[in-house]
Amino acid sequence: MRKSCYAAHVYMIVGVVSGLFYREFTKAEDFTGDTQLALVHTHVLALGMIGFLIVLALDRLFGLSGTRLFTAFFWFYNAGIAVSTGMMAVHGILTVLGRDEDHIAEVVPLAAGFGHILLTVGLVLLFVLLGRRVDEHLRAGR
Numbered sequence: 001m002r003k004s005c006y007a008a009h010v011y012m013i014v015g016v017v018s019g020l021f022y023r024e025f026t027k028a029e030d031f032t033g034d035t036q037l038a039l040v041h042t043h044v045l046a047l048g049m050i051g052f053l054i055v056l057a058l059d060r061l062f063g064l065s066g067t068r069l070f071t072a073f074f075w076f077y078n079a080g081i082a083v084s085t086g087m088m089a090v091h092g093i094l095t096v097l098g099r100d101e102d103h104i105a106e107v108v109p110l111a112a113g114f115g116h117i118l119l120t121v122g123l124v125l126l127f128v129l130l131g132r133r134v135d136e137h138l139r140a141g142r
Contacts (some may be wrong), residue, residue: 001060001065003074004053004055004059005052007048007074007078008048008049008050008051009049010048011045011048011049011051011052011081012045012048012049014044014048015041015042015044015048015049016041016045018040022037022041022092025037025093025096026096031096033095034095035092035096036091037088037089037091037092037093037096039088040089040092043081044081047084047085051077055126058130062133062134062137063133064126064129064133067129069128069132070126070129072122073122073125073129075122076119076122076125077118077119077122077126078122079118080118080119080121080122081115083112083114083115083118084116084118084119086111086115087108087111087112088112090104091105091108091112
């Protein structure tokens with residue numbers, strides 16, 4: 001359970017800092033258009049902080065942690081958040097700098113797609129584990 005609590009805390013910090021970075025970076029560059037950089041803040045807070053707070057509550061109710069499935073979920077999901085939001089940040093920074101056509105910009109959608117695959121694998125593992133634990137609780141009459 002402690003890993004979920006720490007993860008939620010780290011994502012809260014990263015989410016707040018990314019919001020501050022977006023505001024200050026676009027102001028420093030006199031940028032007023034749309035950029036994915038604006039979305040990093042909410043994605044990190046929602047997928048990371050709120051997501052792990054929910055997992056923490058589910059872990060308390062159903063005893064999810066301490067299993068191989070939970071460990072696999074934890075690392076796949078965290079990697080997915082890191083890659084997906086990292087690519088959002090890279091794409092947003094390139095947009096603000098007016099460098100959307102750089103060679104690195106061609107790799108961003110591929111990497112972001114890989115991040116979404118990691119997120120999906122993590123969520124599938126979480127729901128497999130949760131389904132097993134709910135079934136165990138129903139059989140035990142709790």
